[in-house]
Amino acid sequence: MTLLYEVVSWLVFYPLTLWRCLKHPLAMIGYAESTLRKPPEAQFQDALSPPIFLFLTLVLVHLIQAGVFHQSVVLSGVLGDTRNLLVFRAVSFSLFPMLLGLQHVRLAGQRLSRETLRPMFYAQCYVTVPAVLALDVALMLGHSPARWSYAAAWTVFAVGLLWYAGALMRGFMDHRGISRGRALRQTALALVLGSTSFVIAMLLSLLSGPLPADL
Template structure:
């Protein structure tokens, strides 16, 4: 009986894994081309029953983790595996699970910060339920940025001036895209002036950079 349950679990996992190959590029394309519509799509899907949510796409948190996984796959293909210098960083980066978890958390910092910022500006209580909607939207918007930025860093580390320049260009373009998308989303949700929106966007991005930099510094120092 337990063996049959295991087979059914493996069957479901295999099916889910195969659907990722279809829905990940499809969802990525929709987010890059139509980020505003995908934000509305999240709110619509969250009103459905749990088993029917995101039936024609990948759920936002899973989409963000898969984006990190794709970028990590590019890194492995280029033989640019990250290694730590401190004891804690060597332990964390010494296995694939730890490295992927670390990168997923660092990119998830921006969705969390932006979601909290939105709720505070709208003077709404910060609860698990109130965070869910904006956090899911932000996971969608952050995933293309995670793929592009992580991949660009791989090319920056490759030997050769051309690959380094290409990596820098891609990283700058990805950051610009992410900043514009964030500004448009904050403008739409907060209904504030463009000056206020730009300041909010700069604050969110800067705070995310500072937090991730502190995490990286702590890992390197221990």
Template sequence: MFLTILRSVEELLYEVMSWLLFYPRTLLMTLRHPLKTMRYSDAEQRDKPEKQYLETLSPPMFLVLSILLAHGIELIAGFGVEGRHTGLGAMITASDQNLLIFRALMFALHPLVFAWAWLHLSGRKIDRDTLRPPFFAQCYLSGATSILVSLGSMGVRDDALWTTLLGALVILVATIWYIAIQRRWLMSVEGMTGRRAGLWAFGLFAATTGVVIAANALVE
């Protein structure tokens, strides 16, 4: 029993410490070569589970750690959830764990929608097996975007004018970058034109972001 606990602690310690190396590597890889990173994820999905994502973090883990890191930066900078809440908002903001779970669900909504759209436009059957590869690939993109948007949001919420303007610029650039990458990704669908892919990318982003904003209004 004691040896089992020690081995579990050993694996946990190694896993957590490895994040210090693989998180920045995954973030830099995603920001510099987003489409290549997404194709890398697709290729990894064809490997055996124990051989997947040996050189990077797995996409969902990368997304969760990005949200956790952004939340930690918010707390250090003095940006917490303020004010009194009732109903669902009170439940979500009752603890950091609840808030992190809520944010993870919100940032995972875009990957789900775009993964569904890619399969739908490709004319492929949508089930748990076919949805997994595009969803995982999208989590890389969403993880990188979550960091940029969170940093930009802190700037917007700051009292200084220059940080507000800088934060708004970061969010704008991150949004344009995200939509542009989604457009290029959707163009991998056979018969998809650049104009049509752009409309799909913008429309899906706008609709999904609208849902996220409405949901976030519950905790404001």
């Protein structure tokens, strides 16, 4: 019964968490970092846990792609299984908050460990989810046969990228106390490293079959 309640509660807390991330990304960064200092039973009482939030977003997008836009692809090898594909996508998109977490640990002057990295990773998951959602929506629109879909896809992608870059830059400035110029450089570095790592992960997936078209 506890598991049933937990799953059903996602219907309430998923849109609430998404709205809070979109409206107050910096507050959600601070919320994730501070909440993890509490006892486990007191953590994330009024929002979804960041890793669950990211994974649910990918599941939701996958269901919309397959059920509404009918953008499914038949793969061979390990990624031929839907569950493996979802795990692969979760790991690939998690590279962004992981690399950002490493940057924040370094800028905070902390020794790298599982304990110091975890709150930074969780915090960055919150601001990464809207960017992932924007990317997937742009890809879905790009596959639509409607004439306006191509322009709409690029608009959604550009807005999502600008929002993400702005959230990352303000996060570096407010939570790590660095200058605007240094925050801009750290943001550019995060986007370049994250994108490069993501592309490498996708290329490695070729070892198990064709590249997923819905990534």
